[in-house]
Each structure stands twice: as C-alpha cells, then as structure tokens.
Amino acid sequence: MQSRKIEETQIPQGGDMAQIAMAVAAQQQKNMITLNKDLLPSKGKYYSNDLYVKKLSTIDIKNLSTLTGDTIDGVMNSIIAHCVQGINVNDILVGDKYWLVFYLRNLTYNDYPFYVKYNCKECGKVGMFKTQMKDINVNYIQDDFNPTYKMDNGDTIEIGFPTIGNEISVNQIKREPEKYTVDGAIDEQILNIACYIKTINGSRVSIMKAYNYICELDALSFTNFGNYMADIDFGIKPYFEIQCDCSNKVLVPLSLTPEYFMPKITNTANK
Numbered sequence: 001m002q003s004r005k006i007e008e009t010q011i012p013q014g015g016d017m018a019q020i021a022m023a024v025a026a027q028q029q030k031n032m033i034t035l036n037k038d039l040l041p042s043k044g045k046y047y048s049n050d051l052y053v054k055k056l057s058t059i060d061i062k063n064l065s066t067l068t069g070d071t072i073d074g075v076m077n078s079i080i081a082h083c084v085q086g087i088n089v090n091d092i093l094v095g096d097k098y099w100l101v102f103y104l105r106n107l108t109y110n111d112y113p114f115y116v117k118y119n120c121k122e123c124g125k126v127g128m129f130k131t132q133m134k135d136i137n138v139n140y141i142q143d144d145f146n147p148t149y150k151m152d153n154g155d156t157i158e159i160g161f162p163t164i165g166n167e168i169s170v171n172q173i174k175r176e177p178e179k180y181t182v183d184g185a186i187d188e189q190i191l192n193i194a195c196y197i198k199t200i201n202g203s204r205v206s207i208m209k210a211y212n213y214i215c216e217l218d219a220l221s222f223t224n225f226g227n228y229m230a231d232i233d234f235g236i237k238p239y240f241e242i243q244c245d246c247s248n249k250v251l252v253p254l255s256l257t258p259e260y261f262m263p264k265i266t267n268t269a270n271k
C-alpha cells in the first residue's frame with residue numbers, strides 16, 4: 001500500500017496519451033496519476049481501491065529492453081510492482097498485466113509511435129504501420145459478467161480470474177510437480193484453467209484441488225466449461241490488426257523488443 005497520501009487528479013485518460021503526459025508533467029512532484037480503471041481489460045471490476053501509475057524508471061527500461069523468455073515474468077511483475085500503486089502486485093489480474101506494461105511504456109514516452117513492418121499476402125504490399133496505445137487491441141470483460149457458473153454435472157462454480165499471485169503459484173507447481181501430485185505429471189493447460197475456479201458448491205478450493213476436480217470431470221462438463229472460459233476471458237490480443245490498402249486485414253504480433261522500450265527519439269537539444 002501507498003504510505004503517502006496521493007491527491008485526486010482530474011487527468012483525462014480517454015486515450016489521448018499526449019494530454020495525459022502533459023498532465024503528468026504538471027504534477028511532477030507527485031509523480032503519480034490516478035489510473036482510469038475503465039481502460040483496463042478487466043475494467044477494474046476486481047479492484048476496490050484506486051490505482052496509481054507512474055512512468056518507468058531508467059532501471060525498468062533497461063530491464064524491459066533486455067527481456068528473455070526466462071526473465072519476462074519476473075521483469076514484468078517487478079515493473080508493475082514499481083509503477084502501479086494502490087494494490088499489491090500479486091492481486092493484479094493476469095488479464096490486465098500485459099496491457100499495463102504497454103500502457104506504462106506509452107505513458108513514459110508520451111505515446112511515441114512504434115512502427116511495425118507488415119507484409120500483405122493478398123496484394124504483396126510491404127509497408128510500415130504506425131502504432132500507438134490506441135492500436136493495442138483489447139478484449140474487455142463482459143459488462144454483465146456473472147461469476148456463477150452451473151456445470152453440466154450440476155455443480156456450481158464461482159469463477160474468478162487468475163492473478164499474478166496465482167500465476168506465481170502455477171509456475172511453482174510446474175517447476176516441482178512431484179510436490180503436488182502422486183505421479184509428478186501435470187497438464188499445464190488444465191492447471192491454467194484451474195486458476196479460474198474459486199469455489200465449488202460454495203467451498204473455496206486451492207489451485208491443485210481445482211486441478212484434480214477438472215481432471216475428474218466428465219467430457220461434456222469439461223468441454224462446455226472450457227469453451228465458456230474461452231468466451232469470457234479478457235486481456236490484450238497479442239497482435240496489431242493492420243488494414244491494408246487492398247482492404248485485407250494483416251495481423252502482426254505485438255512487439256516486446258528493445259526498440260519498443262527504448263525508442264530512438266530525436267533529441268533536438270543536441271543538434
């Protein structure tokens with residue numbers, strides 16, 4: 001929790017990052033702005049407190065620009081812990097995590113554009129597409145989302161969405177499955193689905209208890225539940241959608257490259 005008091009701000013956050021950045025600059029002493037929770041993929045439905053954000057530090061940027069597959073989770077979590085306040089990082093939903101990383105990058109660089117190369121398979125055009133925060137595609141949580149789910153087998157499940165804390169637990173289980181199962185084998189997909197089950201018929205369950213429950217489900221209950229979960233999930237889509245001149249839609253994967261986190265911004269002061 002934030003120990004010093006953070007004053008309420010009247011900062012517009014409708015997507016105009018330049019405007020936000022100006023407001024941030026005006027409040028440099030405080031260094032924090034209130035996050036408009038409606039922008040999050042979860043729309044902030046699971047966060048009762050206000051959340052505050054600040055720009056990435058030099059160390060955050062350095063860590064982001066040297067990401068590897070092994071460090072990605074740890075780096076992202078520590079950056080969110082550093083730049084998002086008003087909440088324990090373990091309580092942030094995984095569906096909001098990547099959105100927050102892109103948001104912090106764009107907040108830090110005043111939404112400085114990032115160009116991605118695309119290649120249209122329909123007309124053969126090769127072009128560069130300018131991307132900004134508004135171009136990050138988001139699947140939002142359904143407004144009328146109801147966490148109660150009735151299984152085909154008659155059980156009532158309370159659905160929750162996995163948090164960074166759950167993700168850390170899952171990684172621990174994957175690393176040492178023999179501590180959690182008799183035969184030491186773990187199905188990763190089922191383990192991931194297990195994170196969405198908070199209670200079964202009113203009783204709170206651990207991730208492994210939910211995992212074992214899913215493993216023993218009948219095929220119909222499992223298939224319907226899996227499909228339902230896929231429908232209600234939220235987060236950013238891992239690609240840009242680029243409309244080619246020929247009207248074809250080209251998908252280009254989202255970039256977590258060093259250039260994205262350390263853009264070459266022209267420094268006019270030294271010219």
Ligand SMILES: [Zn+2]
Nearest residue numbers: 120123244246
């Ligand atoms: Zn085309």
